[in-house]
Structures are given as C-alpha cells and as structure tokens.
Amino acid sequence: MKNMTLTQIAKACNGNLFFDKDYDGREISGVVMDSRLVEKDYIFIATVGERVDGHSFINEVFDKGAIAVICEKAPRNPKGPYILVENSLIALKNIAIWYRMQLDIKVVGITGSVGKTSTKEFISAVLSMKYNVLKTEGNYNNEIGLPLTILKIRDNHHIAVLEMGISDFGEMHRLSEIAKPDICVLTNIGYCHLENLGTRQGILKAKSEIFDFMKEDGKIILNGDDDMLATIKKFKGIIPITFGFGKNNDIYATNIKADGLYGSTCDIHAKNCLIQANIPLPGEHMILNALAATLVGITLDMTYEDISSGIEMVKPLGGRSNIIRQEKRTIIDDCYNANPVSMKAAIDLLTKADTRKVAILGDMFELGKEEKELHEEIGAYVSAKAIDTLICVGKLASYLYDEASKSFQGTLLYYENREELIKELPSITKEGDTILVKASHGMGLENVVKALLI
Template structure:
C-alpha cells in the first residue's frame, strides 16, 4: 500500500494542509473512501456522493485510526485530524494514484470487456500468485474511484497489478489509462451491455478498445478473437504498434482452446499454446476461454506451465460470479452480480454441469439494454428453452419475455413469474425433490443474491 508522510502527500497532490496538532512527518499508510473500513494510519478521502456525503464521517474515520483527511469542503475542516483541502476529492484520489503508479517499476495488466473481465482478472491473478507478488482489483472496483484505490493498494514490492477497468461511456478507459499506465491489456469481448449509453455494439467495441491506446511499444494486447463486433473495428487501431494475440475457439486464433472437459466443479482444458493440460476449480467452458487470455499474459511474463498450474490451484473467484453454493439439498450456481445476453447464455451453458435431479432456472431482468431489451430477453428465453431444465422462474418486469418465448419452444416445462425474493425462497423450500440444482442469474439491480442469502439463513 501507499506509505508516505502527511507532508509528502501534500507534495504529491497539492492542497492546503492544516496539521491540527499532527506532525508533518507523521506516517500515513493506505487509503480509504469508506469510514467503516478505516485501518490505523490510513488516509481518509471524503467524497460527497449522491446519497451520502463522506465529509460527515471524518470524525468517525479519525476515531478508527485515520491520521489525514483529504476534503474538498472547507466547512468540514476539523481539529480532530490533519486535513488537506483540495478542489476535488475524487480528482485528488486519482492524482495520488497516478503519482504513486509512476513511482512503481511494475507490470500492470488492464482488463476490460462486456463479459468475463472479473473472472479473467481472478484467473490471471491466480496464475501469477505462485511466482509473483500480486495486487488485483477487489470485487467490482473498476471505475474512476475503484481503479485508483486498486493502484494505491499495491506495495512497493508488488510485482504485478491486475486491474479491472469498467466502461459506461466512450472515453472512460481513455480517462483511466494515464492513471493505470498498463503494460499489457486484455479485452474479453463485446456484448450488449451498456447499449443504453453507447448505442451499438460497434461503439461498445470502440469504447473498450481504448484499453490498448496507451500501451508501451513492447506491450501486449490480448483480445477475444471470436467476437464479430470486435473484428469489425479492430482495424481502426492499426496505428497502435503493440504485439497482439487473439484467443478463442476459432482456428485463426494464436491461442486456441483445443479441448475441454468438466468433472464436478473442476474444468480441464488444453490450448494450442502448450502441450500441458490445465485445470481450475470452477465450471463452464467460458472459464476455460477466459483462462486463455490469462495464459497469453503469463507466457509473455515467461512463466512455465508448472508455475501457471501452481497458480491456478490458488484460484479464488469473486463472489456472485459463477459461484457454486451448496445449501442442504440445493446446489446453486450463483451468477447474480450482473447479466446481459452473452453472460446469461454462458451461465445457462455452465449450469449444464451442475448435478441435480430437479433443475430450476431463476432469471431476473437484464438491465441497460434499451432500445432492444424486449428482443434480448426473448433471445435468452429461447436459449434456456433448449437447455436442460425443469422449471423457469422469472423475476422482474422484463422477465415475462423469457417465459413468453421459452414456453413456445418448450411448452411442457413449468413457468412462473414471482414478484419478491421471499416468494422465490418459499417456493424453493416447498419443492419436495431431494436433489435440486438452481441457476440464479440477473442484473445487479435485481439483487437476486438475496435469494441465496435468505435460503442459507433457513438452513444455517
């Protein structure tokens, strides 16, 4: 983590410093924007959000051990803690991260994409861990606040940062690039996510392709070669002089998935890049494809197959993504963090590997797909209709289109629309089957993870 002095922080980002009894050379260590998780000697950065103003928690942060507060509201200068008054707290956080990143002689791998970026981040970080000291993005901290927090968590002896970078609009990655300064980057593909703001999949591709713009000449750009929308616009980046590696299942990829099997909660796969057979404790072919992107970077860093597998053995997924949860007679594939057509189809494919005598698919709305949201929900409904399931439970106003389409193709299945998490949990409990497999998939706004939590609470 960032370790400096109070005065040193001022020298890095400017601002008006009031020591309030503290010493200018007092040590600071680490940064937080959340007063609830302050650690001793932290810098607390007070950010005024839409619902909560972090300035109101300065005293709380001080009591928990913060020694410096970075603020942008003069009314909150307090005698309880040293304060650094800046014009904009968010920009100060970003400037601090940029200055700290520039002080590190380090590999930084940036990852973006409509689907799979978090899983790819976790797989890549695991592949590195047996050989290098690694800092990776925690959870989904991939925006203008989360990215600098990730950079500032790295220590001086970190070898590699694996940094997830999110996109909402054109220019988002271009804004983050000077801060992250990636030496390699991965684009996991283009999907229907963010069509409401970006308008077309080609525009989504252009927004995400910004991740290769600031790579050094000896850098590496790894991208999903099976993506037709990415293929349409990649030639627009011909003037970016970096090594490029395509991965996927098609024959023209430099790293191709050559075999895949799944047994219980373990996947086994081979690639055209090596003779080794790798395994990872997860499910779904899409995870093997995500691993191809990781392997491209790992090979660039000179790791041998044995080192890569030793790292893969340490794989720990981020919660609510392709997470297998066992609760009494239920085996649940919890993939409730987000959803769009591509990730929903991948989850349905992965669900085929979950064993259960009775198979229940729970699908919540996919958000931010305007103006074609109805069409995309029908497409996923058709996809699930051709999979192995006994019952489809729909949740959310748009989810009725899943049922509308699926029931036409597979009319003999059970279809229900439910309007609360409690109703879903009560219904699952009422099922008499001794072995029940459940897929839970929906956009984050649907909060379907609560179904897992409520069901767990019934049995634990």
C-alpha cells in the same frame, strides 16, 4: 508509501495544505474513503454522498490515528492536518495517477463485456505462482475503486491485476490514465451498457480506450474468437496476441473434456508446447479465461508448469458461477450480474447437471432500446434446452416468460418480484434439484440464494 508525504500529495491533487511542521516529511501508510477503515498514518478522503457526508467523521478519524484528511470543506477546530480541495473524487484520481508514476510495477488491465472478474481471478492465480500479486477486490473496478486499488500497491508487490469496468464513453480513457497498463486483456464485446453505448461497435470503441495510456512497450491480449475484437489488428504499432478455440489464435485449446459441474480438462497449445490444464470451474467460458491467463503468464516469463498449477488453484467467487453443493440440492449462484452472453453461458452450465434442472432468471439491465428483444432471445434460448422448470422474475423478465411460453416444455412460472418468489420457493423446488439463479445485480437475487440455503 513511496514518496507519499503530505506536501507531495497536496501538490498532486492541487490542494491547499494546512498542517503543523511536525508532520513535514512523514510518509502516509494508506488512503481510504471509509472512515471505518482508517488506521495509523492513513489519509481519509471525505466526500459528500447521497446519504452520508464524510466531513462529519473528520475528528473521529484523527482519533483513530489518521495522519491527515482531504476535504472539500474546511473543518472547524481540526485535530490534525487537512488538504482542502475543490472536489475530493478528482483529488483521489489525481493522487492515484501521481502514485502510479512512482511505482516500478507491472500492471495488467482487464476489460470486456463479460468475464472480467473471473478472468482476473485466473490471471491472479497463475501469476501468484511466481509473483506477489495485488488484484482488484470486489467491485472496485470503477473511477472510485480503481484509484483506491492503485493506492494499495506496496513495494513488495511485483504485479497488479486490475479489473476495469465502464458504462459510458470516456470512462475507460480516465481509468487507463490512472492504471497505465503494461498488458491489456480484452475478454469479449457483448451487449452490456447498450443504454449508453448504443451498439456493439460503440462498446468496442469505449473498451478500446484502455489502450490510450498503455505503456509504449505494452502488450495487447485479445479473445481472437470474438468477431469485434478480431477487428483490432494493430494499435500504436502493437500487434495483439490472441487466444481462443480457433487454431488461428496464438494459443488455443483442444481435447476439451467437461466434467459436468466439476470443471473441465483441456490441452492448451502455446508456442509449440502443450500444457495439460485442469480447470476447476465449470463452463466453456472458463476455458477462455484459462487461455487468457496462460498468455499473460507466458508474457511475464512464467514456466508452463507454474501456469498449469496456477490454473488449477482458481477458486469460485460468490455470485459468479459459484457452485454451492448441499445435501438437499445444488445451487449455481450466478446472480452478481447478467447480460445475454453470460445468461446463455449460465443456462448451458445448468444443462450439465444430471438432476432435475431449475432456472431462476431475472431482469437484465442496461440493454437500451433492445431490452425487450434481448430478453425474448433468452426466452427462446432456454426453451430449446433440457430445463425442467423455468422461473422468470421481474418486469423485463416478463418478455422472457412470454417468449418461453410459446415452446417451453417444462414447468413455466412468473413472479413480479423476488419477494413473491421467495414465498413460493418451498413448493416449487424439490430435494435433489440443481438450481440456477441468474440476473443483474440490481434484482437482488442473492436473497433468493440465501433463501434456498436455509
């Protein structure tokens, strides 16, 4: 890793280095917080967790080839060099900030209330047609995951596509300081994290902190159809570039043809050119993701042919509108997270099925004082759709159930928890069903998906 010697790392994180001179000048090859991931010449960062103290693995990681450890407590009889710091997580952040400054690489930062991960996948797929891309993996989009992702960048990477998620004010400011994005992509402003951010205006303010450390010649790419994002007219002299369905946007889509659960096609209008796009993932929101990826691709000098090919290469992720087709049934696995906007989009997707339609909907978390009303809103929304069976799961979903009971025309069921539901699944689902499973991640409805797959 470029310029990443122990002496420089200790300086970057304000730590005290204790080591043998034989290690002086050697560059590390990786940084991890999980002792199981340690490889030769890695640095292991020891943290004190709720259940596990990483300091207990210090000697073990040296046996696995670690070049050094960063720790808050001096180890007894250490088998190798260590850097003593006051706070290991702050040290991680500071090391990532310093390392990012050494890199000659473009960074695309992505945030928004809904669709960050799928937008990241579209952008990465498009850019990969021309560049060597590093992208955020899994849920590494927070103040621990983002710096660890930054520290995975190597000389052969041309572009990093980073998902940036928050739940409170100030977090995005700190993430922006680490990532220093060249291109900022904002998907939408919905109702996530109202518990901490209060209102959509608060969410917009918190998400806009992504601009705080944007490069001076950076680009801002926005969903121009979002009423809150449309209020951003300029930031530090940078005028946003917009995408959406409206023709007032810099790029927009027409001739949209949906193919049920198999995706859609559309014409993308960009700079007096027409791109015919084949979008392999279903749902109107996926078209918006493709538009965002198109704008990023254009910004980074890609051909329209490569952009179109990249869009077609996108693959679904588990838990995010992932269509699982079985001989007996089709499952829409969308249980990684949920909020009112994504819940409605998932319900709309289910309506495209040409079979009996079953919606299993669970609690949406972090909605603050409006949680009751927002669950009731979903109850009214699903009642207006052609859904055959609605199954509500969880404490908050009881509000959804109560509202749906006023007008829902199909079979309506309620379960307090997923365990009760799983017991009843064989009797309430039928062969040939298309089943949507949607809730916030904390509901653990991936276990319902697993049960359906048996």
